[in-house]
Each structure stands twice: as structure tokens, then as C-alpha cells.
Amino acid sequence: MAVDFKELFGDFKNGLWNENPIIRLVIGMCPTLAVTNSTENGLAMGLATAFVLIMSEIVISLIKNLIPANVRIPSFILIIASFVTFTDYFLKAFFPAIAASLSIFIPLIVVNCLILGRQEAFASKNPVHRAIADGIGMGLGFTWVLTLLGAIREFFGMGSIMGIQLLGAWYRPMVIMVLPAGAFLTLGILVGIMNLISREG
Amino acid sequence: MEKNSTKNLILTLSIIGIISALLLTFVYQWTSPYIQANQAENQRKAINEVLSGAETIKQVEKDGETFYEGYSADGQRIGVAYKNSGGGYNGIIELMIGFDIENQKIFRISVLSHEETPGLGARITEQEFKSNFVNKPFGQYQVVKTPAQSELDVEAISGATISSVRTTRIIQDAVTKITKAYGGGK
Amino acid sequence: MDQFTQILLLFISNVLINNFILVRFLGICPFLGVSKQVETAFSMGLATTFVMTLTAAATWMINTFILEALNLPFLQYVSFIIVIASLVQFVEMFIKKTSPVLYKALGIFLPLITTNCAIMGLALLIPLNGYSFIASVVFGFGAGVGFTLAIVLMAGLREGLSFGDVPGVLRGVPVTLIIAGIMAMAFMGFSGLISM
Numbered sequence: 399m400a401v402d403f404k405e406l407f408g409d410f411k412n413g414l415w416n417e418n419p420i421i422r423l424v425i426g427m428c429p430t431l432a433v434t435n436s437t438e439n440g441l442a443m444g445l446a447t448a449f450v451l452i453m454s455e456i457v458i459s460l461i462k463n464l465i466p467a468n469v470r471i472p473s474f475i476l477i478i479a480s481f482v483t484f485t486d487y488f489l490k491a492f493f494p495a496i497a498a499s500l501s502i503f504i505p506l507i508v509v510n511c512l513i514l515g516r517q518e519a520f521a522s523k524n525p526v527h528r529a530i531a532d533g534i535g536m537g538l539g540f541t542w543v544l545t546l547l548g549a550i551r552e553f554f555g556m557g558s559i560m561g562i563q564l565l566g567a568w569y570r571p572m573v574i575m576v577l578p579a580g581a582f583l584t585l586g587i588l589v590g591i592m593n594l595i596s597r598e599g
Numbered sequence: 600m601e602k603n604s605t606k607n608l609i610l611t612l613s614i615i616g617i618i619s620a621l622l623l624t625f626v627y628q629w630t631s632p633y634i635q636a637n638q639a640e641n642q643r644k645a646i647n648e649v650l651s652g653a654e655t656i657k658q659v660e661k662d663g664e665t666f667y668e669g670y671s672a673d674g675q676r677i678g679v680a681y682k683n684s685g686g687g688y689n690g691i692i693e694l695m696i697g698f699d700i701e702n703q704k705i706f707r708i709s710v711l712s713h714e715e716t717p718g719l720g721a722r723i724t725e726q727e728f729k730s731n732f733v734n735k736p737f738g739q740y741q742v743v744k745t746p747a748q749s750e751l752d753v754e755a756i757s758g759a760t761i762s763s764v765r766t767t768r769i770i771q772d773a774v775t776k777i778t779k780a781y782g783g784g785k
Numbered sequence: 786m787d788q789f790t791q792i793l794l795l796f797i798s799n800v801l802i803n804n805f806i807l808v809r810f811l812g813i814c815p816f817l818g819v820s821k822q823v824e825t826a827f828s829m830g831l832a833t834t835f836v837m838t839l840t841a842a843a844t845w846m847i848n849t850f851i852l853e854a855l856n857l858p859f860l861q862y863v864s865f866i867i868v869i870a871s872l873v874q875f876v877e878m879f880i881k882k883t884s885p886v887l888y889k890a891l892g893i894f895l896p897l898i899t900t901n902c903a904i905m906g907l908a909l910l911i912p913l914n915g916y917s918f919i920a921s922v923v924f925g926f927g928a929g930v931g932f933t934l935a936i937v938l939m940a941g942l943r944e945g946l947s948f949g950d951v952p953g954v955l956r957g958v959p960v961t962l963i964i965a966g967i968m969a970m971a972f973m974g975f976s977g978l979i980s981m
Contacts, residue, residue: 424817424854424958425814426812427813427814427817428811428812428813428814428902428906429810430813431810431813432809432810433809464611465611466607466608466611468608469608469611469612471870471963472612472867472870473611473612474616475866475867475870475899476612476615476616476619476863476866476867477615477619479619479863479866480619480622480623480863481862482862483626483859483860483862483863484622484626485621486862487626487627487631487634487859488626488630490630490634491629491631491633491634491637492633492638494634494637494641498712501690501714501724502906502909502910502913505861505862505905505909506811506902506905506906508862508866508905509866509899509900509901509902509904509905510902511814512898514900520945527773546890570701573719573758574970576716576719576975577719577969577971578717578807578808578810578969579966579967579969579970579973580966581810581966582962582963582965582966582969583962583963583966583967585962586846586955586958586959586960586962586963586965586966587959587963589959589962590952590954590955590959591954593954593959594954596952616863619863620860620863623859623860623863625861626859627858627859688976689803690913690914691913691914761976
């Protein structure tokens with residue numbers, strides 16, 4: 399089987415900017431807003447979601463011809479839920495601190511529209527190697543926005559990034575940034591800025 | 600066989616269901632010892648934090664509650680730790696509290712788990728708030744928004760009064776339980 | 786505090802204080818997607834409230850009588866999502882047969898509800914908080930009402946906004962998010978309302 403690397407790279411790049419899940423497609427918003435109160439949480443959540451996305455895309459792309467069209471969605475959900483459970487137990491066992499701070503948002507990866515959406519739009523129609531490229535691209539696209547959002551909110555809300563204090567005692571933290579209201583405001587402004595960049599670019 | 604026949608649909612779903620259930624059973628059995636070890640380790644650390652100097656910890660059941668008695672190297676009981684939990688601002692707050700039964704005071708508290716707002720309620724885990732309870736005598740605690748005046752005052756975290764009040768209430772409840780189980784003083 | 790008061794407080798706290806959308810961040814997708822018109826937003830809220838109440842009851846029973854009784858916690862996510870998906874399917878079929886009018890109003894929203902994280906979040910929060918059966922149902926209903934309140938308010942604001950002069954780059958999603966942020970700030974005012 400000849401692998402078209404240019405096509406593969408295109409699939410990968412797609413998720414990073416052109417069809418970035420958060421900024422462009424505006425899906426998977428619940429974890430985006432909820433867990434990005436610190437850089438670390440944003441990164442961890444992004445990677446956990448990326449893992450589930452890539453694994454499900456691989457499995458679904460492999461067995462796509464075996465699944466009857468009528469039970470497509472339930473089968474996808476079952477496969478995704480299994481990978482999410484795996485991730486949840488894995489984090490609880492080996493990274494208990496991360497599991498505690500992400501709490502119920504790990505299980506909520508099951509209903510992240512990003513994951514089901516990619517299975518439906520991509521993995522169920524394309525061969526495995528392209529599904530992997532798409533999964534990695536989308537996963538990383540999701541992760542970088544989450545990490546950036548977490549960094550902005552942590553910087554203004556607590557004066558630190560990745561838990562390292564950057565601003566001194568003179569800085570009065572804008573607590574609103576780590577609260578729900580700050581999440582909406584930051585993401586709104588961020589999407590606006592991205593729109594501005596891509597319009598000029 | 601028709602690909603979309605009912606029989607085929609049910610068969611596909613069942614096969615996927617069975618495979619995923621089997622795999623998850625395996626994952627559960629693989630990870631649960633680690634998860635339990637993590638929890639036990641957290642609890643042990645918290646007990647050691649609130650009962651400093653305790654060499655051996657003995658688990659005691661009284662009135663259906665579990666207490667952790669800490670003994671020094673020469674067999675003297677230093678104090679008793681008790682795990683109490685209650686509702687916080689966002690979710691359950693779980694605390695480990697060390698008591699000095701003889702002198703009727705709290706040694707120290709440690710937060711096992713919480714779901715409070717980062718930057719606000721989550722500051723119950725910081726020393727500044729926890730130090731409110733270091734060597735605190737038993738009594739009716741009062742949460743105040745100004746620096747503590749009397750020794751029963753608890754200074755609330757600014758912007759997180761609710762988390763402070765709820766945490767204090769959990770500690771108050773623990774004090775009641777410990778006095779009931781161990782009586783007053785010797 | 787007697788039980789009735791406690792249940793009532795649980796309801797109020799889920800509508801106003803721990804609002805699913807504005808505080809817990811559950812159900813953001815429909816909140817952004819289906820909040821352009823008050824009428825459709827209200828229908829969506831209604832359908833979601835209905836499914837949420839049923840889900841609370843169904844998942845409580847599954848969790849208590851099957852998963853906890855047989856010690857199968859690792860099947861929680863898988864079984865909850867199946868319950869929700871089949872419940873939505875069932876409700877859709879039921880409404881279609883009994884009330885064509887209602888089906889016309891809610892029909893297109895029902896499939897969307899399966900992947901609404903508010904429902905799954907609700908199912909997961911119930912065992913986490915250890916609610917009783919009645920408390921779970923009230924929790925589900927209250928969460929649904931809170932969801933409806935937020936989405937209808939947002940739709941009202943967006944209807945007004947369509948006449949406003951929004952800078953080009955902020956049109957659509959960004960401005961909606963910023964409004965949601967201001968709403969979340971307003972809802973923070975309720976936070977001291979009840980101390981349980």
C-alpha cells in the first residue's frame with residue numbers, strides 16, 4: 399500500500415489550525431471551559447482527550463467494515479466509553495493528583511462531541527494510517543488551545559504558570575479569571591483574536 | 600445474511616459490549632491495587648501530618664466510627680486522628696484532623712480531598728488557613744472576616760467565606776464526635 | 786432541617802447557585818448552538834429537563850441495584866451512556882406515537898441530547914454525591930430547570946444582540962461566550978443564598 403505522505407501531513411495539520419476543534423469547529427466546549435483553570439490541568443485534559451481520540455479512531459477505522467450502519471453510533475459510543483474508562487483508571491492508579499483535579503471531566507470525555515464527531519466524519523470513512531494522522535492532529539489541536547487557555551487564566555488569576563510563581567507579591571490576582579466567568583470571557587476573546595489573525599493571514 | 604438485519608445488529612453490539620466488558624475487567628483488576636495503595640498512602644501521610652511524632656498508628660472502632668490512635672516510641676498515646684467529611688462550596692471536602700485528647704485541643708488539620716474553586720476555596724489547603732486550627736482548643740468556633748480576636752475565632756479566606764465556614768463546620772462536627780467517643784479529658 | 790426543606794434547597798441551589806451551564810460547565814454545546822431564538826431554546830430546555838429527570842431516576846437505579854450490588858464500578862461509564870442513549874431513543878419513539886405536536890417541537894433536539902454532557906455529568910454526579918432516590922430525581926429536575934433558565938436567558942440576549950453593532954471578528958461564538966461570562970458573574974451573586 400502506497401502511503402501518500404503529503405496527504406497524511408495534510409490530515410495532521412488540519413486539526414492544528416484550519417479545523418481546530420475548539421476555535422474553528424467550536425466543539426468539546428465543556429472540558430475546554432471547566433478544567434482550564436491552570437496550565438497543568440489544561441495540558442493533562444488535552445492529552446487524555448487526545449489519547450482517547452487516537453485510540454478510538456484506530457479501532458473504529460480498523461473495524462469500520464464490520465459494523466452495520468444502523469448501530470454505528472451506539473458501537474462508536476461503546477468503544478469510546480471503554481477507552482475513557484481505561485484512561486480514568488490508569489490516571490487514578492499512576493497519576494492520582496491529576497485524576498483528582500480533573501475529577502468528573504475525565505468520564506465526560508465519553509460525551510465530548512469532538513471524539514464522536516471525528517469517528518463519524520473521519521475514522522469511519524478513511525484507512526487506519528490517515529485516521530491516526532487525523533487523531534494526532536485533532537488531539538494536539540485540542541491540547542494546545544486548552545494549554546494556552548489554562549496558561550492565560552492561571553497567569554492572570556494566580557500570577558503563575560505551571561504552578562511556578564512569576565509575578566511577585568505586588569500583583570493582586572484577578573481571581574475572576576480562575577472562576578467560571580473568567581473561562582467564558584477568556585475563550586470568547588481568544589476566539590475573537592484567532593478570527594482576526596486568520597482573516598488577515 | 601443481510602448486513603442490516605436485526606439479528607446482525609444485536610450480534611454486533613453484543614460482541615462489542617462483551618469485548619469491552621472483558622477488557623475493562625482486566626484493566627480494573629490491574630489498576631485497583633495501585634489505586635488502593637494511593638489512597639492508603641494519602642491517608643497514612645495525612646495521619647502522620649496531623650499527629651506529628653507518632654511512631655505507630657492503631658485503628659480503633661468506637662460507636663461505629665473509625666479513629667486512628669497515634670502512639671509514640673515508648674507506647675504513650677500522643678493523640679487521635681479522625682477523618683471527617685462534609686459538603687463544601689462545590690463538592691465534598693474530606694479532612695483528617697488530629698486531636699490532643701488530654702489537653703482538649705486540635706493538633707493540626709490536613710485536607711485529603713476537595714473540589715473547591717482554585718485560587719479561592721481551594722486555599723483551604725494552604726498553610727495560612729490551616730494554621731487557624733493549629734493547637735485550637737475545643738469549643739464553638741466562630742468564622743470571622745477580620746484577623747482572629749479570640750482563640751475560638753477562625754479567620755476566613757477572603758473571597759471564600761463559604762468554603763471557610765463549611766470547613767469549620769466539618770471540624771466542629773469532628774470535635775463533637777471525638778468528645779463523645781473519648782469523653783472529656785482523661 | 787427537615788427533609789422537605791432540604792429537598793427544596795437542593796432544587797433551588799441547582800437552579801441558581803450551582804447552575805449546570807454557568808457554574809459547572811455542563812451542557813455548553815447546546816448552550817452555544819441552540820440559543821439563537823427564545824422559542825427553540827425553550828423547547829430544547831424542556832426536552833433536556835425531561836430527559837434529565839428520567840436519567841436521574843434510571844441511572845440511580847442501575848448504579849444502586851446493579852453496579853454497586855455486583856461490585857462492577859468499572860462498567861459505570863459504559864452502562865450510563867447506554868442507558869442515556871436508549872432512554873433518549875425511547876422518549877423519541879414515545880413522543881412520536883403519543884403527541885405529534887410535541888414531537889414536532891422537540892423532535893430534532895432529542896438526538897442531540899445523547900451527546901449533551903449535562904446529561905452524562907448528571908448521571909456521574911449522583912453517585913459522587915451519594916444522593917437518595919428522591920434527592921436524585923429532584924437534582925435531575927432542578928439541573929434541567931437551571932439549564933432551561935440559562936439557555937432561555939441567553940437566547941433572549943442574543944435576539945436583542947442581533948440588532949446591535951458587534952465588531953466583525955467577535956460576531957457569533959466569541960460574543961456569545963463573553964455574554965455567558967457576564968451572566969456567570971451575575972449568577973455568582975446567588976452564591977451566598979443558601980448555606981446547607
